[in-house]
Amino acid sequence: MVNLKLKLSEKANYLAFLIVFVSLGLASQSILAEEVHEPAEQIAPHQEQFEAGKFVIEHVSDAFEWHILTYKQHHISIPLPIILYSNNSGLNIFWSSKFEHGHASYHNFRIEEEGEHAGKIVELNEAGAVVGLPIDLSITKTVAGIFISVFILIFIFLKVAKSATSSTGRAPTGIQNLLEPIILFIRDEVALPTLGKDKSERFLPYLLTLFFFILIENLVGLIPIFPFGANVTGNIGVTMVLALFTFVITTFSGNKHYWKEIYNPDVPWWLKYPLPLMPIVELTGVFTKPFVLMVRLFANMMAGHMIVTVFVSLIFIFGQIGGPALGGAVSPVSIAFSVFILLLDVLVSFIQAYVFTLLSALYFGMATSDHH
Structure with a gap:
């Protein structure tokens, strides 16, 4: 069991490294x-x-x-x-x-x-x-932020793999103790219920990669100190690439039952002839699913960053209206609300990584489900 988790962790991190470099097609710098x-x-x-x-x-x-x-x-x-x-x-x-x-x-x-x-x-x-x-x-700020996050991911999971290998038979400690329950959660609560035991191992490396990549990008984007702070998941180009990966895997994993339900669903004949209403609806859903994935992650993370900067802007706006005294009086309130939103964004970061991974697993399950 432990060896399986270690292999999945290592595969997930190496796949994250490859996803970024293949999708962006850029050399390191x-x-x-x-x-x-x-x-x-x-x-x-x-x-x-x-x-x-x-x-x-x-x-x-x-x-x-x-x-x-x-x-x-x-x-x-x-x-x-x-x-x-x-x-x-x-x-x-x-x-x-x-x-x-x-x-x-x-x-x-x-x-x-x-x-x-x-x-x-x-x-x-x-x-x-x-x-x-x-x-x-x-190499823009977003691309540099991706490189930094991927290096962090690889460093963390290589360390986890090394720790698990050296502590076989003993209780996990340190960062391994922190991440192992999360890996088990994605396997037991996301992959197994939606994909089944036979198919979950096939898609689990990608799902783990997806979850930890989005989570790390979300969290490091909240730290306003270099080399962190890049709004990576608030960039629609990045979320589009992630959604495209889910779309491509879903499309090429679909079995004959999946495509039959799209082009010839089991509905009354008058919903298919003479106007193929239901096939049009089902085919539209093939493209709207990754679109929803892209927009949901982008909008939520972009909104969090914008709200924080708006609260900070209030200090300077009131400073221009009423001078330094008014700006100083408003600053404690603005900073307090900014800190509150940042803490809320930490929760949102976990939720968005979980939702993106869960929906991807659901799409894979729908594409590979057997006819009953």
Whole structure:
């Protein structure tokens, strides 16, 4: 029993590593910190007004650099690798600091600040006009956050596997004692009831990978200190890839009974002829299920991050309205509510990881169930 759990734990973590790298198709990179100064012409002679909407969006959206803090017009950030392929200039690799926080262009590329391509890297001609979008394979903040979380996952579960191997026959201790009940819970309360004993072992490595990957991403995203704090599961691109994995596994695991119930369900004939109403409904459900998985995880985690930043913004908003005294008076209330939401998000992180894993297991069970 213990050996089975160890094998499942190791498989789950190695699969998590492969999922991220295959889905994103990017090479690993090193992150270097540097302090970048604003150009003199960009510094306003007076203090800029605080824009709450801009502040919230910047903190929950993806970026080409990892901003740490701003102190007296000095931006301390982590430059990330920019990897672009252009039909005109071929492959271009450089650090995001070359863009000077979006204020400069480099090698005929720049980060567009407005318009339909706002937030994306565009290619320029010699006159400075936009000529198109290059193929962008850059290591963004979200991608860097995924790498960090996957390395944490691999480190933790290799340690758990080593601990379990060396303590055979003894009660688990340390981190093994913490994670083993969770692994057993996913197996006994999620995989077995929905898939049965015969099929659960087939899908359990993926379900464990899914649960722990989402859980780690959710939790490290709540820590507002580098190298944590990236809003990974609040990025719809990431949740889309996770939902696509569930969709692909469900589709290719479906047996003949599953597809028969989609294209020729056991319903009265007038629901299938002359208008194939029920087959249309069933086929639509094949695509709405992964869509619901994608949106549910994205919306819940994005909402948690946005609420916290809104509460923090209240300090600066009231400070502009009534001066530092009013801002200071509001700050204890804003901080208290922010801490409460963060604690609530810890619970939500576990719930969302569980719900995503449970629904995936249900879809697998529906696709592989035998005809009764």
